[in-house]
Amino acid sequence: AQRVTQPEKLLSVFKGAPVELKCNYSYSGSPELFWYVQYSRQRLQLLLRHISRESIKGFTADLNKGETSFHLKKPFAQEEDSAMYYCAPAADGLTFGKGTHLIIQP
Amino acid sequence: DGGITQSPKYLFRKEGQNVTLSCEQNLNHDAMYWYRQDPGQGLRLIYYSQIVNDFQKGDIAEGYSVSREKKESFPLTVTSAQKNPTAFYLCASSRRMGDTQYFGPGTRLTVL
Numbered sequence: 001a002q003r004v005t006q007p008e009k010l011l012s013v014f015k016g017a018p019v020e021l022k023c024n025y026s027y028s029g030s031p032e033l034f035w036y037v038q039y040s041r042q043r044l045q046l047l048l049r050h051i052s053r054e055s056i057k058g059f060t061a062d063l064n065k066g067e068t069s070f071h072l073k074k075p076f077a078q079e080e081d082s083a084m085y086y087c088a089p090a091a092d093g094l095t096f097g098k099g100t101h102l103i104i105q106p
Numbered sequence: 107d108g109g110i111t112q113s114p115k116y117l118f119r120k121e122g123q124n125v126t127l128s129c130e131q132n133l134n135h136d137a138m139y140w141y142r143q144d145p146g147q148g149l150r151l152i153y154y155s156q157i158v159n160d161f162q163k164g165d166i167a168e169g170y171s172v173s174r175e176k177k178e179s180f181p182l183t184v185t186s187a188q189k190n191p192t193a194f195y196l197c198a199s200s201r202r203m204g205d206t207q208y209f210g211p212g213t214r215l216t217v218l
Contacts, residue, residue, distance in 0.1 A: 032204055044209040086148060090204040098148035
């Protein structure tokens with residue numbers, strides 16, 4: 001079965017501190033990997049996609065095939081980064097992680 | 107943001123009634139999806155459609171039905187068989203299956 005795990009339901013860090021949101025997946029093939037974000041009162045939207053290798057809003061995500069992880073990182077958190085973050089591998093099926101609520105404290 | 111729309115924003119229904127949620131997109135996307143979002147559960151896939159006149163069950167399809175008669179439209183019917191229908195429902199579309207998904211604003215359904 002295809003599974004994706006985001007171990008932290010809630011992550012609170014101070015402004016300016018580094019942020020890492022964890023995502024582990026279990027897939028038989030090589031899925032396309034996405035991070036989506038939902039800011040308060042806004043639609044769920046794409047944050048970044050592994051294949052594009054872009055850095056969006058200072059976030060990057062490294063695919064580690066050995067550990068089957070796709071952790072999301074940002075070196076210096078900003079208050080506007082407070083949001084729900086979902087990891088989503090897409091292969092034969094479509095699965096979203098349960099999400100991590102990131103709170104950036106001033 | 108106007109590329110994919112859902113209506114209504116809020117919906118109230120009595121227990122035992124079927125209700126249909128609308129989802130329309132003008133992005134010319136082939137694939138469309140319905141998710142249910144519950145606190146602490148993330149997004150769970152209800153149904154998806156890769157192309158017009160074709161759709162597949164997702165992880166939690168029981169008590170739901172869909173149709174895809176037009177490329178632009180993918181309505182979801184929540185039937186009286188759905189045991190816990192009160193939830194936030196999200197529709198999404200993508201150029202093709204597995205591509206970046208674009209989400210609608212959602213419909214919050216409350217069954218009284």
